[in-house]
Amino acid sequence: MIEDTIKKLSEGAPVEREEIVKILGDTSDEAMEVLRAAADSVRARAVGDEIHVRSLVEISNYCKKNCSYCGLRTNNTSLTRFRMTDDEILHVVKKEAARGRKTIVVQSGEDPNLKPDRVCKLIREIKDAADIAVTLSLGEYSREDYFRFREAGADRYLLKHETIDPELYAKLHPDCEYSNRIKCIEYLKEAGFQTGVGIMVGLPGQSLESIADDILFMKRIDADMAGIGPFIPSPDTPLAGGPTGDLRLTLNILAVTRLVMPYILLPATTALGTIHPEGQRLGFRFGANVIMVNATPPRMWENYTIYPNRLRPEADEKYQDRKLQLMIESIGRKISTGFGHSARREERG
Ligand code: SAM
Ligand code: SF4
16 A cells, blocks of 8 residues: 555655655555655654755856756757856855855856866855855766865755666766766765755656665765756757656655655755746645755856756846745745755754
8 A cells, every 4th residue: 555655654664666666656646645745744844844945056058078868968069158257156146145045056067167276266255255055066076176175165065866777877978977976976975065966857768666766875875955856858969859757756756755865955946847837836845845046147047058948037036036935935834044954964963
């Protein structure tokens, strides 16, 4: 019985991969409501009602890699490439801090221009400019580089593992090593980062079994964050024209992740909001407790086209903040005023 397994999960009991597969695969209204209610109650008990709002700045769309799903891949020559200067980035950081944001997520393609020295300098400048937590999402670097970023003051690092299935990973990443991705995640943890991993849902060739393995992997490595969003086919990539990841399956994955890892930071992802107008609100109801709001200047945002039809940030920031607040209050939740660091740390004692 699925209900029994969900109950077992809510009580923190270990479950088998096959049991997770069964829960994930049942997208009937009745089963999803049982799962949602369980995840919502574990979320409330473990991390409370607060939602952490992060500001996201996308600092470069140059990328040396060729991930077959991503619009920023190096072989996509139809893209106008941009790089923000440090001054432009700091301008955004100060503006977002003045707006009350307590985290800046600095994301980029794997831009050869983002040498470790420059990243360290940028982290220090951000920390000097504002009382703000820094999450980096800049891709793969060496162990030594990650330690340097941490010493420079960065707090968190998001490096999605994308899929834990080595064959699927190899198919999607012609120029990346699966083993290196996993090693990088281990280095990040060693360096003391609050470490985020995560997956895309609905990748061609991905099975429910491999998604169950993804969840078990996140649990095994004791991840602090998990970015779980639907795959959205991007034009000018080898995966253009395929099906988009399923909303209901993505919600089930969020809920099971919350049950398996009660204290995890779990965003209602932008991709979820892109495939359905209510996607992020639903994400919060299925266990999520974080949202990233895009703060990239519009001229650059236009060209950070990981996938098409990304949620466009409102031009009027006050209006955007009010809209977000109303959405969050409409589900009985509130915006956090703290940094929203990993509660996993407290759990570990
Ligand atoms: N370059 C860094 C990296 O790969 O870790 C950070 C930037 S990358 C654009 C951030 C995330 O975008 C990836 O981890 C991937 O999961 C997601 N992404 C890329 N293409 C996508 C697509 N077509 N649909 C959904 N998510 C996508
Ligand atoms: Fe580059 Fe990241 Fe896109 Fe891969 S997912 S092509 S590394 S930006």
